[in-house]
Amino acid sequence: xxxxxxxxxxxxxxxxxxxxxxxxxxxxxxxxxxxxxxxxxxxxxxxxxxxxxxxxxxxxxxxxxxxxxxxxxxxxxxxxxxxxxxxxxxxxxxxxxxxxxxxxxxxxxxxxxxxxxxxxxxxxxxxxxxxxxxxxxxxxxxxxxxxxxxxxxxxxxxxxxxxxxxxxxxxxxxxxxxxxxxxxxxxxxxxxxxxxxxxxxxxxxxxxxxxxxxxxxxxxxxxxxxxxxxxxxxxxxxxxxxxxxxxxxxxxxxxxxxxxxxxxxxxxxxxxxxxxxxxxxxxxxxxxxxxxxxxxxxxxxxxxxxxxxxxxxxxxxxxxxxxxxxxxxxxxxxxxxxxxxxxxxxxxxxxx
Numbered sequence: 389x390x391x392x393x394x395x396x397x398x399x400x401x402x403x404x405x406x407x408x409x410x411x412x413x414x415x416x417x418x419x420x421x422x423x424x425x426x427x428x429x430x431x432x433x434x435x436x437x438x439x440x441x442x443x444x445x446x447x448x449x450x451x452x453x454x455x456x457x458x459x460x461x462x463x464x465x466x467x468x469x470x471x472x473x474x475x476x477x478x479x480x481x482x483x484x485x486x487x488x489x490x491x492x493x494x495x496x497x498x499x500x501x502x503x504x505x506x507x508x509x510x511x512x513x514x515x516x517x518x519x520x521x522x523x524x525x526x527x528x529x530x531x532x533x534x535x536x537x538x539x540x541x542x543x544x545x546x547x548x549x550x551x552x553x554x555x556x557x558x559x560x561x562x563x564x565x566x567x568x569x570x571x572x573x574x575x576x577x578x579x580x581x582x583x584x585x586x587x588x589x590x591x592x593x594x595x596x597x598x599x600x601x602x603x604x605x606x607x608x609x610x611x612x613x614x615x616x617x618x619x620x621x622x623x624x625x626x627x628x629x630x631x632x633x634x635x636x637x638x639x640x641x642x643x644x645x646x647x648x649x650x651x652x653x654x655x656x657x658x659x660x661x662x663x664x665x666x667x668x669x670x671x672x673x674x675x676x677x678x679x680x681x682x683x684x685x686x687x688x689x690x691x692x693x694x695x696x697x698x699x700x701x702x703x704x705x706x707x708x709x710x711x712x713x714x715x716x717x718x719x720x721x722x723x724x725x726x727x728x729x730x731x732x733x734x735x736x737x738x739x740x
Contacts, residue, residue, distance in 0.1 A: 391703050391704075391705045391708050392416075392703030392704050392705065392707050392708040392711075393415060393416055393417055393418030393419075393446075393708065393711065394416065394418055394661075394665060394669075394670060394671050394672055394692075394703075394707060394711075395414075395416050395417045395418060395661070395671075395672060395674070395688065395689065395692065396417075396418060396419045396420060396421055396448070396450060396638070396671055396672065396673045396674070397411060397412075397417060397419075397420050397421075397673075397674055397677075397678065397685050397688075397689075398420055398421050398422070398423065398426075398674075398675050398676060398677070398678050398685075399420060399426060399678050400425075400678045400679050400682070401425070401426065402425075402426055402427070402428050402432055402436065403432075403436065403439075404436070404439055404440070407681075407682055408678070409443060411682070411685060411686070411689065412440060412443050412444065412447060413443055413444065414689055416689055416692055416693060416696075417447070417689065418446075418447065418448060418671060418708075418711050419447050419448030419449060419450055419507075419508075419671075419711075420440065420447065420448075420449060420450065421450045421451060421452070421673060421675060422449070422450070422451045422460060422506070423451075423452075423460060423675070423676070424460045424461075426460075427460060427461050427463075429463070429464040430464045430465060430466075430504055430723060433461070433504050433505070433506075434504045434505050436505075437449055437504060437505025437506060438505060441505070446712065446715065448507050448508055448711065448714055448715060449505065449506045449507045449508065450506070450507065450508045450509070450510065451501065451506055451508075451509055451510075452509070452510050452511075453497060453501060453509040453510075453511065454469075454471075454472065454509070454510075454511045454512070454513060454527060455469030455470055455471055455472060455493060455497065455511075456469070456470060456471025456472065456473075456474075456526055456527060457471065457526070457527070458527060461500075461501075461504075465500075465723070465727075466500055467496050467500060467736065467739070469493055469496065469497055469739070470493070470739065470740050471526040471527060472512065472513060472526070472527055472528060472529045472539070472543075473517065473525075473526035473527075473528060473529065473530070474526075474740045475489060475490050475493065475529055475539050475543075475740060476517075476528070476529040476530030476535060476536075476539065477740075478740050479529075479530070479535055479539060486539060486542075486740075487538060487539065487542040488542070488738055489738050489739060489740050490539045490540075490542035490543040490546065491542045491543065491545045491546040491549070491735075492546060492734075492735035492736070492737075492738035492739055493543055493546060493735075493739060494512075494542070494543040494544060494545060494546020494547040494548075494549070494550065495546035495547070495549045495550045495731065495732070495735045496546075496550075496732065496735050496736060496739065497509060497511070497546070497547065497550070497552075498546065498547045498548075498549070498550025498551060498552035499549075499550040499551075499720070499721060499726055499729075499732055500723075500726070501552070502550060502551055502552060502716060502720035502721075503720050503721055503722060503723040503726050504723070505720075507552070507714070507715055507716055508552060508553060508555070508714055508715075509547075509552065509555070510555045510557060510602060510638070511543070511547070511554065511555060511557075512529075512539075512540040512543050512544065512554060512555075512556060512557075513527045513528055513529075513557055513558075514536055514537075514540055514556045514557065514558075514559075514561075514590045514591065514594075515527070515528045515557070515558060515561055515562045515563035515587070516528060516530070516531050516532075516533060516536060516561060516563040516564070516586065516587050517529075517530055517531050517563055518531065518563050518564050519531075520563075520564070520565075520566050521562065521563050521564070521565060521566060522566070523562070524562055524563045528563055533586055533587070533589040533590050533593075534589075536590050537589070537590040537593045537594060540556065540590060540594065541594060541597060544594075544597055544598070546735070549731070551716045551717065551718045551720060552716060553599035553600060553713070553714045553716075554597075554598055554599050554600065555598075555599070555600040555601065555602055555638065556590065556591060556594060556598045556600070556601050556602070557601065557602035557603075557604075557640075558602055558603060558604035558605075558606070558616075558640065559588065559591055559601050559602065559603045559604060559616060559622070559627060560583050560584070560587055560588035560591065560603075560604070560608070560616060560622065560626070560627075561576075561583060561586070561587025561588060561604065561606075562574070562604040562606055563587065564576050564578065564587060565606055573605070573606075573607060573615070574604075574605075574606045574607070575606070575607050575608075575609060576606055576607070576608045577608075577609060577610060578608070578610065579610050580608075580610065580611045580626075583608065583611070584626075584630075588626075588631070591627065591631050591633060592630075592631040592632070595631055595632045595633050595634070598633065598635055599635045599636065599713065599714060600635045600636040600637065600638060600710075600714060601627065601633060601635065601636075601637050601638070602617075602637075602638045602639070602640055603615075603616040603617040603619075603622065603623065603627075603637065603639070603640065603669075604616050604617065604640065605617055605640050605644055608622075611626075614667070617639045617640055617664055617667070617669065618660075618663050618664055618667045619667055620666075620667045620668055623637055623667050623668030623669065624667075624668045627668075628668065635710060635713075636670045636671060636707070636710035636711060636713070636714060637668060637669045637670050637671070638669065638670070638671045638672070638673060639661075639664040639669045639671070639672040639673055640673065641673050641674065641675040641676075642657055642660045642661060642664070642672060642673060642674045642675075642688075643657070643674055643675055643676055643677055643684075656687070656691065657674055657677070657684055657687060657688045657691065658687060658688050658690070658691020658692055658694075658695065659691070660672075661674075661688060661691070661692055662691075662692065662695045662700055662701045665701055666701065670704070670706075670707035670710050670711060671707070671711055674688050
């Protein structure tokens with residue numbers, strides 16, 4: 389069995405199919421990501437999580453659950469969390485109150501998800517809000533990297549109180565470019581010095597606290613011709629070498645248009661995964677490819693297995709250790725107990 393399970397995949401529905409079970413049992417699969425389509429109610433999602441953990445207890449169950457418009461579960465008791473911009477706006481009126489509210493947001497976010505069996509959310513967004521990016525917009529805390537860092541650190545404290553690790557995204561910064569990497573390849577023509585002084589600054593300041601990072605599907609041509617998530621220069625030389633980041637690196641979704649265009653050619657999913665892993669990613673995501681039977685998911689799994697056999701990719705024990713470190717280390721509160729927990733009720737009162 390391989391010592392490294394780098395693939396994060398998804399499932400089509402609200403229950404596991406036989407194909408889902410087969411894929412989740414594969415030793416190259418390290419986890420899965422939920423979307424809104426996987427949600428009916430708390431009882432259903434809790435049962436689904438339990439079923440997944442029964443296949444393999446080490447699978448990392450993830451979701452994009454930031455607050456604001458990026459929140460997958462919104463009904464049946466889940467708190468509607470504010471967009472991160474609301475915390476940035478609160479900062480302008482009450483700095484210390486904003487840090488406390490950010491911690492409350494992180495705690496509510498983590499404790500509600502964990503009460504339903506989920507392990508991990510891809511949050512916080514560390515991008516800066518330049519006012520030009522539609523895809524980032526109010527997902528960002530604000531424009532000032534110092535404010536973003538302090539609010540993110542407070543939110544991460546709340547996540548940790550709820551027993552959940554954090555993921556800073558999108559390194560080294562997606563907020564400056566207007567293009568949406570879901571549909572095209574954004575290009576940021578600034579110098580490395582300018583990016584490090586501004587957008588990437590939070591990653592250095594949070595290097596002791598962040599458990600994981602997701603790079604941007606953005607090309608910074610004055611630094612490297614490849615998008616950051618496929619760039620050894622960005623991931624190994626700058627993120628790990630210069631900024632001293634120690635945690636896990638996730639690729640962003642390999643199905644995004646910005647993910648597989650590399651030096652003028654379009655890569656297959658498996659070739660994109662191998663390229664990202666070779667560049668310094670520990671884990672790679674392929675999202676929304678299970679909906680038509682999952683042929684692309686099977687192709688990714690088979691392609692990575694073939695790349696391993698042929699020596700194009702070698703499993704990394706260090707990467708696997710980073711993946712396992714993202715799993716919660718403490719048992720969650722059950723939903724009924726959480727609802728009457730003084731810490732949870734206090735946190736609800738502090739939300740902006």
